[in-house]
């Protein structure tokens with residue numbers, strides 16, 4: 001096979017079609033999407049290389065969150081007995097923050113504290129390594145500390161492998177699956193993304209804060225391996241986004257997701273906004289006295305369905321964050337389960353195309369996704385990201401709701417109690433919200449979430 005030397009990044013390298021390939025499939029990125037894809041391919045008996053730029057899977061990943069298990073039931077049926085779990089989420093809160101006030105919806109279910117469980121906090125360094133181990137045990141070859149720098153393509157445009165930063169680093173395959181996460185340069189290089197999309201990207205910043213397990217149990221009202229997930233609207237210093245607090249075994253994950261254009265406009269540093277969040281009267285008692293053990297940041301694709309690239313190219317599939325499959329819809333921030341699901345279906349479609357020796361069957365990936373929660377949820381919630389990141393939901397509604405509730409609970413004897421309608425009109429006016437706009441947003445919300 002004729003090979004060019006590494007070209008400038010941004011362009012695929014043109015090569016002759018290889019007579020034989022090094023592997024049946026190459027998967028780029030050993031995050032949840034990549035390991036799920038490699039696991040499916042290896043189980044189907046195909047040779048597969050799983051390339052990861054970090055020294056081990058998960059080493060490059062920021063994550064302060066919750067993994068939802070149902071898709072794992074299919075991938076690794078007894079996962080909950082073996083996965084590296086910090087705590088099982090049995091208490092779920094949605095908190096609206098406004099200046100010095102907050103309103104919290106607090107739900108607890110002990111049903112989630114035993115098998116088959118609903119969600120768990122994990123450390124990504126442990127979770128990703130665990131998943132990649134399964135792929136390896138099934139026969140996939142994990143190649144860590146290796147950066148993929150370009151796609152290898154024939155002059156006809158068919159992807160036939162990748163170039164890496166290793167000496168003699170070209171690897172060929174009959175199928176390549178891009179699971180290289182947010183800002184996938186592989187999907188871009190293949191021309192699957194129509195344009196730039198910084199406005200649909202948020203910056204996730206997170207602190208890991210150490211506290212004794214007993215202190216966490218006491219402050220969050222849980223015990224044993226039960227844990228809490230708090231999703232926050234507001235508290236972002238006016239930058240569109242949201243926040244979170246999650247309990248791990250003896251640490252907390254506290255963080256923010258911040259829209260990039262809003263962050264640039266505000267001229268604020270993310271760590272300042274995070275420090276402000278931690279000073280809020282509703283958050284301060286939770287994090288008081290904790291020791292900072294890690295600060296990290298990572299981009300998140302938040303645009304959802306409307307911003308997904310083409311998912312199938314000639315010899316190439318795209319899965320997970322690389323395909324903008326993170327679901328960010330205010331009360332939900334889920335990416336790992338969508339990455340697992342899409343990776344699994346990409347691996348399955350690739351295995352079928354390889355077995356049939358028919359590259360056209362890669363298109364079945366799209367059908368598998370459309371028949372699953374991955375595209376069903378994204379399609380249903382396609383209007384949610386714009387609504388959730390809108391100025392009204394971000395800047396005005398938390399204040400409106402806090403005003404409304406404050407009005408309901410403030411006792412003003414001897415004045416008689418105001419009715420809800422009057423309170424709503426007053427709160428809407430104070431926060432610059434028209435009632436027609438409120439009704440329109442409520443309808444969009446109902447259509448998306450209902």
Ligand SMILES: Cc1cc2nc3c(=O)[nH]c(=O)nc-3n(C[C@H](O)[C@H](O)[C@H](O)COP(=O)(O)OP(=O)(O)OC[C@H]3O[C@@H](n4cnc5c(N)ncnc54)[C@H](O)[C@@H]3O)c2cc1C
Nearest residue numbers: 029031032033053065066148181204320321334335336339
């Ligand atoms: C602060 C924060 C909080 C979050 N909270 C949650 C949550 O609570 N629940 C949830 O489900 N999701 C959450 N997410 C989203 C979740 O982390 C992602 O959706 C998920 O990790 C996507 O998985 P992936 O496999 O597609 O990509 P990634 O996990 O990003 O994996 C991509 C992998 O590819 C590797 N890679 C990239 N480029 C190359 C290259 N050129 N060569 C070789 N390897 C490469 C990377 O090192 C990485 O290991 C959060 C994200 C952030 C940043």
